[in-house]
Amino acid sequence: MLEFFKEGLLQFLSYSGFGNCTWGHIIMICIGLIFIALGIIKEFEPLLLVPIGFGIIIGNIPFTDGLQVGVYESGSVLNYLYFGVVKGFYPPLIFLGIGAMTDFSALISNPKLILIGAAAQFGIFAAYITALLLGFTPMEAGAIGIIGGADGPTAIFISSKLAPSMMGAIAVSAYSYMALVPVIQPPIMRLLTTPQERVIRMRPPRAVSHREKVLFPMLCILLTAFLVPTGLPLLGMLFFGNLLKESGVTKRLANTASGPIVDIVTILIGLTVGASTQATNFLRPASVLIFVLGAFSFVIATASGVLFVKFFNLFLKEGNKINPLIGNAGVSAVPDAARVSLVEGQKYDRTNFLLMHAMGPNVAGVIGSAVAAGILLSFLY
Amino acid sequence: MKLFSKYILLVAALFAVTATFGQSVHDLRLNEMMIENEENYADEYGRHVPWVEIFNTAYNTVNITGCFLTDDTTGLAAAGKKGGKIPAHWYRIPTDQKMFMPQRSFLIFFLDDSPLYGPYHTNFNPAKSKTHYIALISSDAKELLDMVEYPVELRDTCRSYGYVQDGVRDPKAFKAGKRQAGELAYLDDFTPASSNETAPKISKQDKLKQDDPYGIGMALISMAVVFTALIMIYIMLKIFNYVTRRATQKSKAQAEPQKVAAVANKDDDDVDAVNAEVVAAIGVAMHLHFGSMHDEESEVITINMPSKHYSPWAQKELTMKRNPRR
Numbered sequence: 001m002l003e004f005f006k007e008g009l010l011q012f013l014s015y016s017g018f019g020n021c022t023w024g025h026i027i028m029i030c031i032g033l034i035f036i037a038l039g040i041i042k043e044f045e046p047l048l049l050v051p052i053g054f055g056i057i058i059g060n061i062p063f064t065d066g067l068q069v070g071v072y073e074s075g076s077v078l079n080y081l082y083f084g085v086v087k088g089f090y091p092p093l094i095f096l097g098i099g100a101m102t103d104f105s106a107l108i109s110n111p112k113l114i115l116i117g118a119a120a121q122f123g124i125f126a127a128y129i130t131a132l133l134l135g136f137t138p139m140e141a142g143a144i145g146i147i148g149g150a151d152g153p154t155a156i157f158i159s160s161k162l163a164p165s166m167m168g169a170i171a172v173s174a175y176s177y178m179a180l181v182p183v184i185q186p187p188i189m190r191l192l193t194t195p196q197e198r199v200i201r202m203r204p205p206r207a208v209s210h211r212e213k214v215l216f217p218m219l220c221i222l223l224t225a226f227l228v229p230t231g232l233p234l235l236g237m238l239f240f241g242n243l244l245k246e247s248g249v250t251k252r253l254a255n256t257a258s259g260p261i262v263d264i265v266t267i268l269i270g271l272t273v274g275a276s277t278q279a280t281n282f283l284r285p286a287s288v289l290i291f292v293l294g295a296f297s298f299v300i301a302t303a304s305g306v307l308f309v310k311f312f313n314l315f316l317k318e319g320n321k322i323n324p325l326i327g328n329a330g331v332s333a334v335p336d337a338a339r340v341s342l343v344e345g346q347k348y349d350r351t352n353f354l355l356m357h358a359m360g361p362n363v364a365g366v367i368g369s370a371v372a373a374g375i376l377l378s379f380l381y
Numbered sequence: 382m383k384l385f386s387k388y389i390l391l392v393a394a395l396f397a398v399t400a401t402f403g404q405s406v407h408d409l410r411l412n413e414m415m416i417e418n419e420e421n422y423a424d425e426y427g428r429h430v431p432w433v434e435i436f437n438t439a440y441n442t443v444n445i446t447g448c449f450l451t452d453d454t455t456g457l458a459a460a461g462k463k464g465g466k467i468p469a470h471w472y473r474i475p476t477d478q479k480m481f482m483p484q485r486s487f488l489i490f491f492l493d494d495s496p497l498y499g500p501y502h503t504n505f506n507p508a509k510s511k512t513h514y515i516a517l518i519s520s521d522a523k524e525l526l527d528m529v530e531y532p533v534e535l536r537d538t539c540r541s542y543g544y545v546q547d548g549v550r551d552p553k554a555f556k557a558g559k560r561q562a563g564e565l566a567y568l569d570d571f572t573p574a575s576s577n578e579t580a581p582k583i584s585k586q587d588k589l590k591q592d593d594p595y596g597i598g599m600a601l602i603s604m605a606v607v608f609t610a611l612i613m614i615y616i617m618l619k620i621f622n623y624v625t626r627r628a629t630q631k632s633k634a635q636a637e638p639q640k641v642a643a644v645a646n647k648d649d650d651d652v653d654a655v656n657a658e659v660v661a662a663i664g665v666a667m668h669l670h671f672g673s674m675h676d677e678e679s680e681v682i683t684i685n686m687p688s689k690h691y692s693p694w695a696q697k698e699l700t701m702k703r704n705p706r707r
Contacts, residue, residue: 073649111618118611125600132596137590141596177539207657212621222611228606364611371610375603380586 020062032056032274038179044177045336050150051267052175055274071275074369085167088160090269090346091153092237097262098153098366099217099241100254106359108212109205112312113322114359117364119308120330121149121372127293128376138162142376144290144332147174147296149369150181151330154234156273158373161381166276169287173294174289175273181336184295185302185328186344192306193324197313198348200323202357210248217242224371231374231381238370298331305330305361322357329358332365336371386608408443411517411529412487413543413568413577416507416536421490422573424502430493431507433515433529434573435481445480447520449473450490450503454508454518454525461523472503473516485572508536527555529565541571546576546687581604676681 013019037054038048058078063069069076071217084090091325107114112290131141142161147170159167178182217239225232244254306327313321325345331336343357415421415433423429425560433450449471458467467473474480480500491498494506507515514530527547527550531542544550544565551561570579582590593599603706 098661108618108621111622114611114615114618115608118608121607122604125596125603129596129600132590133592138596138599204657206622206625209625212625215621216618219617220614220670223617224610227613249445289492367606367614368611372603375606379589379599379603 017062020082022281023061028060028279051270052274055271059275061108068085071335091157092233093265094153095237096241098147099238100245100258105208113360114364115362116330117368120301120302120305123297126300127297142380154373171273177298178333188302213246226376230377234370301331302328306381318325326358329362332369338362408437408439410548411527415541419539424491435488437549449518475500550584
């Protein structure tokens with residue numbers, strides 16, 4: 001009887017998390033807790049870091065295989081939820097919400113700012129080249145490079161197609177750097193600008209008519225999707241969401257897209273991407289390299305945006321010049337990157353409000369990173 | 382208006398150019414053919430007849446409706462002229478059948494001299510022909526899209542003949558009526574409706590790694606495409622700006638005819654900016670005004686401990702059913 005009891009207890013223990021725990025699981029759980037702490041205490045992108053952090057904890061609870069509980073086990077609940085990440089249909093739904101939340105007025109009123117959004121995409125391709133030199137395959141390099149777009153959904157969309165085995169590391173890296181925009185970008189901006197440039201005042205944007213706002217998404221989808229059809233899932237949803245917002249007659253749909261839909265998908269994508277970082281898949285030297293390359297990509301993207309503005313200013317007349325502190329906003333971390341421009345600008349001139357000017361390149365960055373993602377797919381997929 | 386027309390023309394030209402490059406019958410090739418078909422590929426009636434495979438080398442759909450297949454190009458120059466007569470021995474791919482070839486796809490035509498058997502059966506048979514070539518001619522009968530000259534022995538050999546690499550030909554040599562050595566050859570395997578390259582294929586990724594080992598080429602092309610896409614949007618927004626400015630000027634001119642001269646001299650951007658600032662100032666003032674107002678508070682301020690701690694479970698309001706929102 002005692003023997004049976006002992007055996008039963010040992011068998012139960014072998015099924016429990018304690019019996020299967022490794023150092024890897026503990027490290028990952030700690031990372032998950034740090035994410036949650038950063039989200040709650042520091043309020044760095046809490047809407048993303050809290051679900052991802054909790055997902056990391058869920059994904060790293062040790063268990064024996066075959067119980068249909070893990071995210072990679074066919075038939076498990078988490079596996080079903082993860083399906084939207086694997087097949088890439090969560091990111092376009094998030095883009096629908098982003099479109100329904102984004103006001104493109106700043107871009108429409110000052111079109112030249114759109115070019116900053118294009119220049120900042122250089123970070124993606126610089127990281128691609130570096131990843132190739134470090135021995136990654138072209139598909140893996142493309143998936144790593146997209147971190148420089150500072151766009152979580154795009155990073156997931158691309159990595160799910162080009163390098164599914166690296167998706168967890170790429171998504172966590174992308175979202176981490178997005179959350180750390182206020183920490184990463186300011187030193188680069190200060191390094192690359194002079195005190196005189198930081199106080200440049202830009203002309204206030206003109207008022208944008210309703211007709212322009214309605215026409216903008218329709219013409220943009222025609223122009224961009226014809227050029228890069230592979231970017232259609234992201235670009236199509238982005239501009240569709242924006243049309244819902246701007247048309248003025250589909251307020252309910254716009255509210256649903258920018259509210260419940262984006263909230264539900266954010267919860268699911270955050271949780272499942274977090275859960276996909278199982279220690280056995282995640283704790284590898286390649287993941288560390290992905291984090292390093294992601295940071296490099298982010299730095300280059302920020303620097304490209306700032307340097308492009310400085311270059312662009314050479315051709316602009318006095319009074320029309322652009323403050324290079326909005327160059328960092330060319331990455332598509334909306335609106336954090338634009339907020340960084342404002343904060344940095346006000347450190348040197350408290351009456352200089354750069355937020356709305358920075359929103360131009362910031363939303364251009366969203367379009368630019370979706371286009372860049374489409375190009376990567378057409379080359380590599 | 383001049384500037385406006387310039388931008389419109391630029392966008393239209395861009396679309397026209399890309400559309401022209403996008404879809405073209407010039408991308409079609411007579412990729413593979415077989416004449417002595419003893420027991421290989423059969424048509425829909427189970428017959429083993431000569432066949433030719435057309436390959437769309439492009440990465441987009443091509444419409445081949447109305448193009449001609451023939452074993453005798455005599456009369457090409459005359460047919461292409463205005464009012465020119467199409468020779469009777471040319472087989473026209475039926476115009477009532479919309480034939481679109483998807484990107485990198487193959488299409489088989491049976492050269493059995495039996496056009497009544499269906500749209501994929503031609504009105505000539507190379508086994509009976511005096512010439513030894515097959516030609517594909519454009520739908521306007523002006524251009525020779527591709528022509529494969531085959532060895533006469535092919536009529537007695539049960540083998541297929543065609544491009545060694547799918548549809549790859551030297552354009553300069555073809556224009557001069559010649560072929561690069563080794564471009565066309567007897568194929569090791571007959572592969573109707575599939576690639577002639579039967580050797581293990583190098584993957585897209587490996588090819589990219591081979592052609593562009595450092596990724597610089599791809600990075601440059603990609604950045605060029607990103608800039609092109611956003612420059613196109615920039616041009617569109619410039620048109621917006623121009624049209625809006627014109628419309629503003631027009632409406633102002635109609636509203637205040639006596640001030641037209643003054644308005645024309647002033648920069649419209651400044652006018653809009655002032656208006657926007659005024660609107661923002663009014664908005665801030667109203668926000669501050671309403672933000673500082675308070676409702677009358679119903680609570681009682683006391684230093685005594687509350688008799689009962691607050692709990693939402695005891696809140697009557699939450700236990701009542703709410704009216705549905707419309």
